[in-house]
Amino acid sequence: MEQQKGPITIDGKKISAEIKEEIAQEVIKIKATGGKTPHLAAILVGNDGASQTYVGAKVKACEQVGFASTLVRLEENISEADLLQEVQKINEDPEIDGLIVQLPLPSHISVQKVTARIRPEKDVDGFTPANVGRMALNWPAYISATPYGILELFKRYEIETSGKHCVVIGRSHIVGSPMSILMARNDYPGNCTVTVTHSRTQNLKEIARSADILIVAIGKQGFVTEDMVKPGAVVIDVGIHRIEDATKKSGFRLVGDVKYEEVSKKASAITPVPGGVGPMTIAALLYNTLQSAQGKIYGG
Ligand SMILES: NC(=O)C1=CN([C@@H]2O[C@H](COP(=O)(O)OP(=O)(O)OC[C@H]3O[C@@H](n4cnc5c(N)ncnc54)[C@H](OP(=O)(O)O)[C@@H]3O)[C@@H](O)[C@H]2O)C=CC1
Numbered sequence: 001m002e003q004q005k006g007p008i009t010i011d012g013k014k015i016s017a018e019i020k021e022e023i024a025q026e027v028i029k030i031k032a033t034g035g036k037t038p039h040l041a042a043i044l045v046g047n048d049g050a051s052q053t054y055v056g057a058k059v060k061a062c063e064q065v066g067f068a069s070t071l072v073r074l075e076e077n078i079s080e081a082d083l084l085q086e087v088q089k090i091n092e093d094p095e096i097d098g099l100i101v102q103l104p105l106p107s108h109i110s111v112q113k114v115t116a117r118i119r120p121e122k123d124v125d126g127f128t129p130a131n132v133g134r135m136a137l138n139w140p141a142y143i144s145a146t147p148y149g150i151l152e153l154f155k156r157y158e159i160e161t162s163g164k165h166c167v168v169i170g171r172s173h174i175v176g177s178p179m180s181i182l183m184a185r186n187d188y189p190g191n192c193t194v195t196v197t198h199s200r201t202q203n204l205k206e207i208a209r210s211a212d213i214l215i216v217a218i219g220k221q222g223f224v225t226e227d228m229v230k231p232g233a234v235v236i237d238v239g240i241h242r243i244e245d246a247t248k249k250s251g252f253r254l255v256g257d258v259k260y261e262e263v264s265k266k267a268s269a270i271t272p273v274p275g276g277v278g279p280m281t282i283a284a285l286l287y288n289t290l291q292s293a294q295g296k297i298y299g300g
């Protein structure tokens with residue numbers, strides 16, 4: 001008799017809880033031996049609802065694992081010079097191991113200038129040129145938290161990547177581009193043949209259909225449909241969108257860039273939204289901060 005088999009749900013929520021538990025155990029050891037308690041600082045500019053939620057989740061996660069945390073909240077209309085000053089202060093504060101500046105920033109501020117100001121040794125988001133370069137060279141580096149979280153999912157679900165065709169949809173600096181570099185590296189998870197696609201790509205559907213591993217970071221709700229996916233593909237959905245839902249207490253629910261209902265029938269493994277990539281981003285950020293406190297990437 002043929003067995004009914006559904007796809008594997010790649011449970012980012014569960015894996016992130018496991019990683020947080022591992023980090024919490026490590027922090028207990030550090031504290032018992034008089035080591036430095038890891039300390040993450042986050043800068044949040046303005047009052048965007050989603051950004052407040054994410055930063056709040058990061059601060060809460062720090063508490064859960066025993067880290068110290070500092071949240072610097074700044075007015076929407078802060079000048080670029082003043083924001084750079086705030087970054088500089090944290091750069092110079094020996095107590096603080098990791099700094100993230102929540103994106104997006106208001107349009108009068110240059111993300112490039114602000115990113116360039118962050119000390120690479122505290123750049124636990126892995127956004128600075130130094131860390132992107134080191135990552136590309138496969139040197140010790142802080143790897144951008146979302147791609148790093150996805151690599152960890154491949155590892156913990158023992159997903160074979162070597163020799164596979166990996167198609168990345170999206171080429172942003174924070175997700176698509178680093179993801180494509182990582183999947184092509186001579187390492188596990190990696191060793192894929194990678195195709196990077198974007199808004200100018202022709203025949204996207206055909207290219208997506210040839211993917212053994214499809215990583216979607218495009219920022220368009222429900223963009224990837226069943227007819228864009230090869231049977232048995234591994235599908236990673238990075239997108240996250242709030243859509244109105246009167247039946248929810250919050251007034252909204254979360255959906256991804258992939259039409260989960262139909263695509264999950266074809267995939268061999270798939271990440272849900274919520275509960276997939278999002279929680280892994282936070283776990284990866286904590287892990288990077290722990291590494292920083294221990295001087296593991298750049299030395300003590
Ligand atoms: N779960 C998590 O932890 C995180 C989730 N996200 C979510 O992931 C999504 C993507 O984020 P991010 O990478 O920052 O987004 P960006 O908007 O920076 O980048 C989107 C990319 O998708 C490409 N794109 C847009 N439209 C199309 C199209 N029709 N066909 C093919 N490619 C297209 C763009 O191409 P081009 O370069 O040509 O413009 C661009 O490269 C968002 O929903 C975001 O909220 C982001 C970060 C973390």
Ligand SMILES: Nc1nc(=O)c2c([nH]1)NC[C@@H]1CN(c3ccc(C(=O)N[C@@H](CCC(=O)O)C(=O)O)cc3)C=[N+]21
Nearest residue numbers: 053054100101102103104125145274275276278279281
């Ligand atoms: N400097 C910077 N670093 C970032 O890492 C960064 C950023 N800016 N700007 C915005 C994006 C987005 N991002 C998410 C983090 C966690 C969830 C997450 O935990 N999501 C939960 C649900 C959370 C909820 O309920 O809203 C889930 O998918 O299950 C989602 C998205 C980090 N980003």
